[in-house]
Amino acid sequence: MRFLITGGAGFIGSALANHLARQGHRVRVIDDLSAGDPGRLSSQVNFTRGDVADKPKLWRLLNQVDCVYHLAARVSVPESILYPREYNAANVGGTVALMEAMRDAGVQRVVLASSGAIYGQQPEQPVTEDLTPRPTSPYAVSKLAAEYYVNTIGALWGIETVVLRIFNAFGPGQAIPPTHAPVIPQFVQQALGGGSLVIFGDGTQTRDYVYIDDVVEALAAAATVRGIDQQIINIGSGHETNVHELVEVVERVTGREAQALHVRVESGGVSRLVADLQQAGHWLEYTPKIDLETGLKLLLERDPQFIMAADTEARSS
Numbered sequence: 461m462r463f464l465i466t467g468g469a470g471f472i473g474s475a476l477a478n479h480l481a482r483q484g485h486r487v488r489v490i491d492d493l494s495a496g497d498p499g500r501l502s503s504q505v506n507f508t509r510g511d512v513a514d515k516p517k518l519w520r521l522l523n524q525v526d527c528v529y530h531l532a533a534r535v536s537v538p539e540s541i542l543y544p545r546e547y548n549a550a551n552v553g554g555t556v557a558l559m560e561a562m563r564d565a566g567v568q569r570v571v572l573a574s575s576g577a578i579y580g581q582q583p584e585q586p587v588t589e590d591l592t593p594r595p596t597s598p599y600a601v602s603k604l605a606a607e608y609y610v611n612t613i614g615a616l617w618g619i620e621t622v623v624l625r626i627f628n629a630f631g632p633g634q635a636i637p638p639t640h641a642p643v644i645p646q647f648v649q650q651a652l653g654g655g656s657l658v659i660f661g662d663g664t665q666t667r668d669y670v671y672i673d674d675v676v677e678a679l680a681a682a683a684t685v686r687g688i689d690q691q692i693i694n695i696g697s698g699h700e701t702n703v704h705e706l707v708e709v710v711e712r713v714t715g716r717e718a719q720a721l722h723v724r725v726e727s728g729g730v731s732r733l734v735a736d737l738q739q740a741g742h743w744l745e746y747t748p749k750i751d752l753e754t755g756l757k758l759l760l761e762r763d764p765q766f767i768m769a770a771d772t773e774a775r776s777s
């Protein structure tokens with residue numbers, strides 16, 4: 461098959477692109493490199509630098525594409541609180557531009573990477589796809605708006621759409637930006653470097669951490685399953701982990717005892733979030749295979765930034 465992956469030089473997109481290319485598919489990537497790194501992509505993947513709202517560029521890249529994966533987005537909850545207009549432009553405007561270009565090029569299917577963040581604060585856990593979304597940040601609003609645009613425009617124009625609500629993905633290749641870094645690579649880096657693990661609030665908040673290979677399997681399946689048009693599907697691990705439990709696993713896997721530093725809770729987060737996976741099992745035959753501890757071990761083995769950190773640690777101790 462021929463695929464275009466928007467945001468394909470990012471963490472999830474590059475893992476997906478390399479996986480599909482290994483399976484013999486033709487893979488094109490468009491990424492503006494605002495957060496991505498084309499160095500993550502194998503030589504089999506065809507990379508173009510560009511904005512997902514650049515329709516002339518998209519027309520060219522969409523030529524003879526069977527399925528688009530739409531992953532291009534700004535992805536930080538705290539940053540979205542500071543710059544909501546930018547998040548709206550990239551995540552909502554970019555999605556609508558892509559749908560227009562797909563219509564023009566006659567592409568049949570799009571798989572949207574949405575987020576578990578759209579659920580917000582829910583009294584019932586695990587969260588099922590039919591719950592009313594209660595987004596608590598501009599990021600979550602933008603992902604929910606993208607879902608509505610994709611499904612609404614898709615139905616009007618005859619484009620098949622699949623929405624995957626991904627929970628907290630982690631694994632090799634996830635960048636650690638200087639501000640607002642994702643919690644898992646941040647904790648691992650801090651633990652290996654002997655720094656403190658910064659915990660927002662009392663550490664009882666929970667998340668659903670899902671390993672990258674499981675996410676990639678779900679994305680890959682979503683391109684070809686029949687009768688899946690308009691479905692919205694959670695992709696997580698199905699396990700709820702609080703921050704204290706996460707710290708314990710990080711300590712076990714790194715072999716370092718870490719100092720926890722509690723700071724004021726940030727806005728935009730929720731106290732509990734875990735995915736119900738029945739729809740994922742039904743539609744995609746999805747069962748997560750890698751638990752948190754195994755995933756963290758793989759992260760240490762496979763992510764160059766941690767292999768180097770672990771080596772430096774070993775040399776200095």
Ligand code: NAD
Nearest residue numbers: 467470471472492494495496511512531532533573575629
């Ligand atoms: P990422 O930041 O690594 O990847 C996003 C990519 O999109 C980056 O490479 C960035 O350069 C690119 N990009 C941003 N704006 C763009 C634009 N206007 N035009 C072209 N490219 C643009 O993040 P990720 O974790 O790989 O996330 C990928 C997708 O999955 C996002 O849509 C995100 O909302 C979604 N998602 C991720 C997670 C997670 O835990 N990582 C969870 C839920 C949903």
